[in-house]
Amino acid sequence: MSIMSDEVNFLVYRYLQESGYQHSAFSFGIESHITQSNINNTVVPPGALVNLLQKGIQFIEGELCVTDEGNLLENLDILGSIPLIDAVVPEALAERVQTIYRLISQKVDAKKKLNQYAAELQDDDESILLHGHRREVFGCDWHPTENIVTTGAADGVAGLWYLDSEEIKIIELNHAQDVNSKFTQSSDVTSLTWNPDGQTLATASTIENAIRIWNMEGNLLATLCGHKDTVMTLKWNSKGNLLLSASLDKKCILWNAETWQALREFQYHSGPVTDVDWQNEDIFASCSTDKLIFVCKMDSDQPLHTLQSHTADINCIEWNKSGDVLASCGDDKLVKLWNTKGGFHDLAGHTKEVTQLKWNRKKLLASASYDATIRIWNTEQCTCLQTLNKHEDPINSISFHPDGDFLVSGALDGLLNVWNVQTGACIHTKRNTNGTGIFEVQWSPDASYICVCQTDSDVRILDAKKITASNNSSS
Numbered sequence: 001m002s003i004m005s006d007e008v009n010f011l012v013y014r015y016l017q018e019s020g021y022q023h024s025a026f027s028f029g030i031e032s033h034i035t036q037s038n039i040n041n042t043v044v045p046p047g048a049l050v051n052l053l054q055k056g057i058q059f060i061e062g063e064l065c066v067t068d069e070g071n072l073l074e075n076l077d078i079l080g081s082i083p084l085i086d087a088v089v090p091e092a093l094a095e096r097v098q099t100i101y102r103l104i105s106q107k108v109d110a111k112k113k114l115n116q117y118a119a120e121l122q123d124d125d126e127s128i129l130l131h132g133h134r135r136e137v138f139g140c141d142w143h144p145t146e147n148i149v150t151t152g153a154a155d156g157v158a159g160l161w162y163l164d165s166e167e168i169k170i171i172e173l174n175h176a177q178d179v180n181s182k183f184t185q186s187s188d189v190t191s192l193t194w195n196p197d198g199q200t201l202a203t204a205s206t207i208e209n210a211i212r213i214w215n216m217e218g219n220l221l222a223t224l225c226g227h228k229d230t231v232m233t234l235k236w237n238s239k240g241n242l243l244l245s246a247s248l249d250k251k252c253i254l255w256n257a258e259t260w261q262a263l264r265e266f267q268y269h270s271g272p273v274t275d276v277d278w279q280n281e282d283i284f285a286s287c288s289t290d291k292l293i294f295v296c297k298m299d300s301d302q303p304l305h306t307l308q309s310h311t312a313d314i315n316c317i318e319w320n321k322s323g324d325v326l327a328s329c330g331d332d333k334l335v336k337l338w339n340t341k342g343g344f345h346d347l348a349g350h351t352k353e354v355t356q357l358k359w360n361r362k363k364l365l366a367s368a369s370y371d372a373t374i375r376i377w378n379t380e381q382c383t384c385l386q387t388l389n390k391h392e393d394p395i396n397s398i399s400f401h402p403d404g405d406f407l408v409s410g411a412l413d414g415l416l417n418v419w420n421v422q423t424g425a426c427i428h429t430k431r432n433t434n435g436t437g438i439f440e441v442q443w444s445p446d447a448s449y450i451c452v453c454q455t456d457s458d459v460r461i462l463d464a465k466k467i468t469a470s471n472n473s474s475s
Contacts, residue, residue: 010039011049017048057082094342127430130459132159132170137453138188142444144198148216149444149451151459152189158203160218163449163461171218175205191233195257196240204231204245204358213260222260226253229272237278242298244284247392248272252286254298268294270305275316279323287314293328293338307338309346312353320359327365327381329354335367337379349375357395360404364421370394374409376421386424390417397440402447406468410438416452417469427471430462 009032016025029035045051060082135154142149147163149172160171175189192203200221201214209231211224229249236243236257243255252266252273271290278284282298285307291314293307312331319326326338335347335354352370359365364385365377372393376386393413400407406427407419414432419425432438437455443464444451450467452460 003438006037007039007404010034011052012035013045014041014046015049018406045226063130064385097359098428101203119412121452127463128163128168128461130159130161130168130170130461131457132161132172133457133459135457136455137439138190139192139440139458140442140451140453140459141192141194141201142442142449142451143194143216144196144445146198147444147446147448149449149459149461150192150194150201150203151451151453152192152203153457154188156187156189156205156207158192158201158214159459160201160216160403161397161459173201173203173212173214173218173220175203175207175210175212188230190230193234193236195236195279196238200257202234202236202243204234206230209249211243211255224260224262226254226262226265227251232273233275235276235278237281237284239281242281243277244278246276246286247272249459250288252276252284264298266294266296268296271313274314276327277318279319279326284321285317285326287317287328288312291330293326295326305340307344309344310334315355315359318357318359320363320365321361321381326460327357327359329357329367333369335365335375335377337365337382347375347377347382347384349384349387352394356395358407360400360421361402362404364404366400366407366421367396368395368398368409372411374407374419375400376407376424386419386421388417388419388424388426389414390418390426390429393437397439397453399442399450401443401464401468404447406471408441408443408450408464410441410452412437413454414438416441416462418450420471430455 013025013034016321032064041306072213120371133153133155137151137153140149140151149161151159158173160173161168168238180244187205187207189203189205194201202211204211209227209229211231212220213222215221222362227247229247231245231247232449233246234243241257243257244252246252250269250272254263256263268354269288269290271288273286273288276284276286285293285295287293291310293314294303295305296303310330310332314328314330317326317328324340327335329335331353331422333350333352333354337345350369350371354367354369356368357365363379365379372391374388374395391411393411393415395409395411398407398409408419410416414436416430416438417426418428420427438452440453442451448465450462450464454460
């Protein structure tokens with residue numbers, strides 16, 4: 001690349017003009033003979049000099065953050081941008097390089113300590129590895145009374161696993177069977193949930209954006225069509241006579257669990273609906289990327305309440321067990337507690353997006369974040385009791401032990417941790433050695449097992465009683 005002095009002079013001349021320095025521009029133009037230049041003034045866009053400087057600084061930043069092997073160093077946002085003058089001062093650039101290497105060294109040391117910690121806590125948990133899915137497994141749900149777990153994957157299959165069988169094999173609930181088994185590029189099973197009576201299972205997939213109803217034997221009972229985009233969440237009310245679905249098409253649909261007909265549609269949101277949760281038998285809340293929460297009643301034409309305070313996408317909502325407090329979390333790094341009259345409290349502390357919320361039976365709330373931490377909140381005093389920070393990567397899933405004394409967490413770093421909620425101690429750690437990440441973890445209703453959904457298409461079942469028993473014996 002060649003740079004001519006006439007070109008540089010012209011860009012400086014234009015910068016002075018655009019910045020309002022008319023006299024300086026006139027004088028500079030005379031001295032640098034701008035009028036004699038062959039440059040076409042009409043083709044040079046406004047702000048050309050500043051834009052060129054910005055790109056030059058970005059190149060310098062990129063050059064500093066690439067290793068000799070050509071790999072890009074990540075998670076260096078803490079450094080901030082290079083000031084313009086520093087970009088041309090060799091001493092300042094050398095100091096920045098030293099800072100980068102110091103941060104890398106700290107990160108490597110932290111990872112070594114976490115690996116050592118995991119090795120110390122690693123235990124032979126006699127887990128059961130279930131093979132059957134052909135692609136990554138996104139989610140799971142336990143049968144309410146039996147040792148049966150269902151899993152959903154990117155292969156368009158929901159798997160039924162009977163754990164009390166002599167030989168555990170997958171019963172495939174194939175979501176393509178009612179569309180002539182045609183290959184679909186996107187065939188994710190996005191949500192699945194058992195009816196409270198345990199007789200039927202509802203699943204949603206990206207195949208035709210449909211909801212499917214199955215019995216315990218894996219037979220298809222009904223296909224519910226009404227959404228025009230991916231269904232993100234399915235929730236039964238506690239009686240099991242109503243099924244609520246929420247979709248990226250910005251609406252919620254209420255379904256009759258006897259006729260499988262749509263009772264009504266709720267189209268209040270202006271963005272994709274990301275989550276829903278029932279307050280009681282006929283009132284539910286929904287949240288969206290439009291930063292709003294609506295509290296709706298099934299027979300009301302308008303929302304009962306509109307909850308507005310989040311400043312970014314809302315990812316998750318959940319009512320507490322008594323239904324008098326709604327918790328929400330979002331990309332604004334906040335957890336919020338709402339009362340039934342619309343008042344709220346902010347729970348601040350996370351440094352990145354908050355993606356998951358779970359209540360336990362003792363009015364404690366757990367929140368999981370992309371900052372790789374979990375926080376346990378006292379919701380009556382609005383204080384943080386514990387910050388759990390043994391993960392390296394964003395946490396995908398958390399689940400409370402049925403009595404609320406323990407919490408399990410899983411992340412894309414392949415690390416599964418079990419925590420004592422009261423003390424904040426990590427009582428069990430298991431790391432997938434082959435780099436396999438974790439999408440979801442869920443404790444069984446009787447506290448016997450933990451289901452782990454993995455990125456390598458396998459499902460792992462842990463002996464949860466053994467893990468918690470070891471904690472009780474040590475304490």
